[in-house]
Amino acid sequence: MCRILIFSGTTEGNQIAKAVCRLPAKVYVSVATEYGKVCAEEQSEAEIIAGRMDREEIQEFLNLYKIDIVIDATHPFARVVTENIQKACENGKIKYIRCVREAENEAFENENCVWAENVDKAVSYLQETKGNILITTGGKELQKYTQLKDYQDRCYARVLSTKNSMTDAAKLGFEGRHLIAMQGPFSTEMNIALLHYTEAAYLVTKESGKAGGFDEKIEAAQKTGTKLVIIQRPIENGLSVEQTISYCMEKMYSFS
Numbered sequence: 001m002c003r004i005l006i007f008s009g010t011t012e013g014n015q016i017a018k019a020v021c022r023l024p025a026k027v028y029v030s031v032a033t034e035y036g037k038v039c040a041e042e043q044s045e046a047e048i049i050a051g052r053m054d055r056e057e058i059q060e061f062l063n064l065y066k067i068d069i070v071i072d073a074t075h076p077f078a079r080v081v082t083e084n085i086q087k088a089c090e091n092g093k094i095k096y097i098r099c100v101r102e103a104e105n106e107a108f109e110n111e112n113c114v115w116a117e118n119v120d121k122a123v124s125y126l127q128e129t130k131g132n133i134l135i136t137t138g139g140k141e142l143q144k145y146t147q148l149k150d151y152q153d154r155c156y157a158r159v160l161s162t163k164n165s166m167t168d169a170a171k172l173g174f175e176g177r178h179l180i181a182m183q184g185p186f187s188t189e190m191n192i193a194l195l196h197y198t199e200a201a202y203l204v205t206k207e208s209g210k211a212g213g214f215d216e217k218i219e220a221a222q223k224t225g226t227k228l229v230i231i232q233r234p235i236e237n238g239l240s241v242e243q244t245i246s247y248c249m250e251k252m253y254s255f256s
Helices: 011-020 034-043 057-063 078-094 119-129 142-147 163-171 188-198 213-226 241-255
Strands: 001-006 025-031 046-051 070-072 095-098 113-116 132-135 153-161 178-180 200-206 227-231
Touching: 001 011, 001 241, 011 025, 011 034, 011 070, 011 119, 011 241, 025 034, 034 046, 057 078, 070 078, 070 241, 078 095, 113 119, 119 142, 119 200, 119 227, 132 142, 132 213, 142 153, 153 163, 153 188, 178 200, 188 200, 200 213, 213 227
Parallel strands: 001 025, 001 070, 025 046, 070 095, 113 227, 132 153, 132 200, 153 178, 200 227
Antiparallel strands: none
16 A cells, blocks of 8 residues: 655645545645644544654654655745755655645736845845834744834734744734734735734735735735735745646556
8 A cells, every 4th residue: 555645734735635535545644733733634534743853753754654655745935844855755765746836827016015035135125114014924934023123013923823833922022912823824804904903014925825825915915005025935846736636646556
């Protein structure tokens, strides 16, 4: 029987797991958090492993469970994780598939939008601005925004509604009205409500694609006149969700 390990924590990963679990295969799904585990369990009957793994731990898992195929459906901005998965598969000579999130139909660009190569570049741009900022780029790089003058007054951080996310944000000085703990993706209406609530002049977001609620953020910013600061998605090659599922279906014949 084919043994498949899916690195998930994303909509794409859950979609793949749900489809692959219908095949004659043993399916494992690796997620970083307990919340990710709950979401994954709702979508498929795969065996779920919660907790972050470094390269050595990934390598050990691949060897211990004799994995045949690894599907990397992690977030497009989780570059370190992807690099660790790729290296572990290379060392173990295991088939690696990168599932790439669907790109936008067309690049969004107008006078009310600024593109930044990374969070550092976005912070540098915001240093020269005035007005409140709604940050929706997650908690991992939240510390970089503390470089902004009067950040505790200007910045509002929207993070995951997990204990660790909220605790880490609070330690950085994001508290009270300035800390919004919610699980997305969000509707246009919810984004509009938060932009009004924070009186934001700027909305910082990652180019996270349709699955990450990117379109809804664009629409909310347009309707409220909020300036978008967009962190560009890393360029990478891979398969779509449909192509990844098709590959697994075809591969089953060699294990029958």
